[in-house]
Amino acid sequence: MSDLVSDNLNMVFNVSTGGTVHALKDVSFTLKQGELLSVLGPSGCGKTTLLNIIAGFIRPTGGKLELGGEEIDGPGVNRGMVFQQGALFEWLTVAENVAFGLEIKKTDPDVINKKVEEWLEIVGLAGFGHVPTYQLSGGMQQRIALARCLINDPDLILMDEPLGALDALTREKMQSLVLKIWKETGKTIMIITHSVEEALLLGERLFVMAPRPGRLHKEYRLPFAEQGLTQDLRDVKATEEFGETREEILTMIWNMEEEIMGQV
Amino acid sequence: MSGYSGFIVGFLFIALIIACICATIYGRKLIRTEKTDAVFGNPTKALGGWHWVVTGVSFILLSWFYFSWDAARAFNPKSANELCQIAKLDYAVNPIRTVFPIDDNYLRGTRLLQREEAQLAGLEGNIDSLGLNDDKKAYALLIIESMRDAMTSLASAENLDAATTQKLAGIEERINTLTDNMADAAFPGAPTAKQIELAENQGHWGDPLNEIPLHPASPRGYKFDAAAKEMRSIARDFGRIRNTNAAFLAQIEEQKSRLKTFNQLTESATGLSDNEISERKDFSKTLTRVLRRIDDGLVFPPTALTGIEAALIALDKEQRNQQGAVSLYASLMMPGGSIDAGASNCSEQGSGRWLPKPSDTIATLARISDPDIGYKGFPLLWYKMKPVSEMIGFIVPDFIVSLVPGEFPRHDESGLTTGNFKTSVYNFATGNFDLFSVPVPAGHVWDSLLRVLAGLFFGIILGVPLGLFMGLSRFCKGFFDPLIELYRPVPPLAWAPLILTIFGINDDGKIFLLFMVAFAIMVISARTGATGTALSKIHAAHSLGASNRQILRRVILPNSLPEILTGIRIAIGVCWGTLVAAEMLAGTTGIGFVENVARKQSDYEIIWTTIIILGLLGLIFDLIMRWVINKVIPWRGKG
Ligand SMILES: Nc1ncnc2c1ncn2[C@@H]1O[C@H](COP(=O)(O)OP(=O)(O)OP(=O)(O)O)[C@@H](O)[C@H]1O
């Protein structure tokens, strides 16, 4: 079992002007394999920092972080990352982008071709393999980033506001896609978002974080992701329970933001 | 040949005018109809279009044809010869004209009198520093005053000699006769057989050896040539007329003896300071000079020359009249200059002189492009056969000979030496054996090209990796930055004398100099490229399992390509600039060398030829780079 276990994680940045920023304080949680977690919180509460630590891009200043019993030390293929803005390699074509991870592993070219076709099919971009990525729309680029990450078969998928830059319609399609992939692959997924609705839909579990210092404020267990697998997303959103939860969380975040404003 | 090329130039000139107008009209039409041009600042607008290229190129060529007078030579090859005759008259009349306020503000006599009076006034003001006692001072003042008297006596009409008056009237009459002759259609009569022969055998305008044919060849030419001849004689006679008379000459003699007396006074005086002695010497020297100038007799009474002046003005008017259409043609088609006559030749002055005509320049380029002619015994761009053995000898290091066991053979009792294995190896390593030859490029252009490419090549293969590492590692940046920042700001040419002394004035030194130039540029551009890589891309590659080396090769390098290619483009330009200057400094081949030699010989055509070659090479390089950039980094600006 490759569970993600975080134990009293702390992150303190030294700022160039002198002084420190306590970005994460005593963050502890366990994420079981196959769980879908969404993280919500006001701007600057340390969400990206947390994700970067899990991905291994930065080292925490205190605490322990384990994936499948092994301490996380630097980036690794068992954790895939999808960035807010694709971060695609624009000198490569769509297919070459998707194949990047496999090429690194020196996989057999035939296998690569087959898998790339499969994944392009899944994300709905079959036939776009030879197109240069800079010619694609934002939504398409995001789907390629997803395919590029998933083709590597990571245990844990980390997404930092992956759908932030998309329009409402594309966004909804992508949300269904994420749910579909979650169900079909049974991967552990951790998704950061600014949208409360998205957090409710794409979270079996939901962390709400609070700023200054960044910490876990409240945790929810939600039924909507399960429902979204079988129902239309709009129907899920229309249920009374969804509405109530959304209002509750909105008020909570609103209050936090008020508090920050008050402090300044 | 000359007439033929004139025809081509004329044809080109008109074709270019038509091309320029048509392309401009077409371009204007596109602007009105094309959507992209509706939006100000739309970059696609700047993509250009062949029609504007045609307009620009034909405009430049037209300007060149026009300002270098090539068009004039093509359309009216005889005009220069006629203008030459006109210039001869101008040249002939010049000595008289300078006497009068025609090109000048004052009559010559007025100017002379003003100058001498200023000198005298200066001496008068300075008289106290001579250390003279009252008697002597009065004497000195007397000399100055009598000098004034002599000048006045010249300026007075009463004193003018009757013989001189007569001579002046004779000159006036001759000029007037000449003016009448100029107006006469029959003057100077039919050309003689000798004149016709000279005219026919003198070649054309622009022939290599005589720039402009000297002998008249047209009715107008004969007229001006004859007039110039007569004018030269008039001018000579006028120049001999001196305004003197008996009273004046006596005055001059008296002055001379007074000056002598003054000098003796100075010599016999005792107890003078050094300063006083030198002041006194200056005083008498200045007076002697003034005296000598007055003695020339060039000052006439103010109204004595008015007749000649009027005659000259009338002549000038008439000769302008006789120039007719030629002068209009000259001012329209030969801008920024004129044709001047000297004592024995005519020449172009102004842009026609220093801006060689396109046809001549192309002809020169064609001539020195011939590998048998070349420049200074070396072709511009050709090939030569080079034995392969020599190349092998160059590549194979000589030390392998010493690795072969055994000794070199010694001569035997009969004095002969038999080769052994070791000598064979030695011959091989030094290229001393027979094998076929292969053609390799050679020539001035090739030499320059090779130097630039070699310098660039080493600059790129060493500079790019270093630049990338400097962009990635704090150590590399800190370690190499001072080294590079210390030598980079020095203008490359400032290094040239040092580098050329150390590495020699041939290829080695120049290639090393260019390497230094390209290296710094490549390091900086590669470093900028590397530091400009988005962190998210590197993160993405990391979490896809890429190692540091893979990230360097697959992410940072391609991401830096736009900067690197821009760097190469800049480096090419700077390298050419440095190379040409370095070749001018020292060396025996290369385009810069050609230009430098041509400069020393004032060979404008060769200079322009080298400029054209350099321009074309630069253009070709830039087109290649643009093509490479489009092929290699089509994503640039769209990431
Ligand atoms: N490299 C760094 N150096 C110093 N301070 C940092 C650094 N990275 C983040 N911080 C600080 O840590 C805090 C958390 O930043 P983080 O980027 O994790 O916020 P976030 O929750 O992702 O915000 P957003 O929702 O706006 O993306 C912020 O106050 C930020 O200023």
Ligand SMILES: [Mg+2]
């Ligand atoms: Mg963030």
